[in-house]
Amino acid sequence: MAFNLTSETKVGTIAELLPGATEVFRRAGIGFCCGGEAPLAETVAHNGGDLSAIMAELQALIDRAANVPPTGTEALIDHILTRFHAVHREELQWLIPLAQKVETVHGDHEAAPLGLTAALVALQDDLEAHMAREEQVLFPMMKAGGAPAIHAPIAVMEADHLRAEALLAEVLRAAHGLDLPVGACRSWTALYGGLAKFRDDLVAHMGLENGTLFARFA
Ligand SMILES: [Fe+2]
Ligand SMILES: [Fe+2]
Structure with a gap:
């Protein structure tokens, strides 16, 4: 996954580039309209969500996509x-x-x-x-x-x-x-x-x- 997640990343960009992200937004009750042009922090604040919890979930999706299998x-x-x-x-x-x-x-x-x-x-x-x-x-x-x-x-x-x-x-x-x-x-x-x-x-x-x-x- 070749993108860096920050609180300023646009919601639409996250939804587009990170499979599973729309499901995280849906579970968190975050609706986004107007093409998801607003930054993540602003959208989460607008919807009364927990920014750090949502960022952790999104980061876990990114890490999971990049995970390399262990040898043992x-x-x-x-x-x-x-x-x-x-x-x-x-x-x-x-x-x-x-x-x-x-x-x-x-x-x-x-x-x-x-x-x-x-x-x-x-x-x-x-x-x-x-x-x-x-x-x-x-x-x-x-x-x-x-x-x-x-x-x-x-x-x-x-x-x-x-x-x-x-x-x-x-x-x-x-x-x-x-x-x-x-x-x-x-x-x-x-x-x-x-x-x-x-x-x-x-x-x-x-x-x-x-x-x-x-x-x-x-
Ligand atoms: Fe299996
Ligand atoms: Fe199998």
């Missing part, structure tokens, strides 16, 4: 849990209702992402079951240093990853490759921005597991 196996697993599993869960919690909203409000638009909500729910169901298998079976085995038949659960996880990739492709197809129509509203823009980050995270997550973590036990 135990630390790497913990990193995967906090940087990817928890983040996917959290983001799907708001991406799905936001997709539902855009599909409903803009259903008659020629570029409407019809079927996106259903595709996201299908991915969420599959991913949740997959992450639970890693958390309950594979990762404890790896933290214990491995197991004689560990290749079996690893093969299951690799097959899960292929299925997740296919379900992600369905999501992106429903969202027309995240190609925003001209004049898209803030919700639609936030949805595709959030989906782009989610997609990048999911690809990085599975790549890190296949290429680094699982490879250590091959």
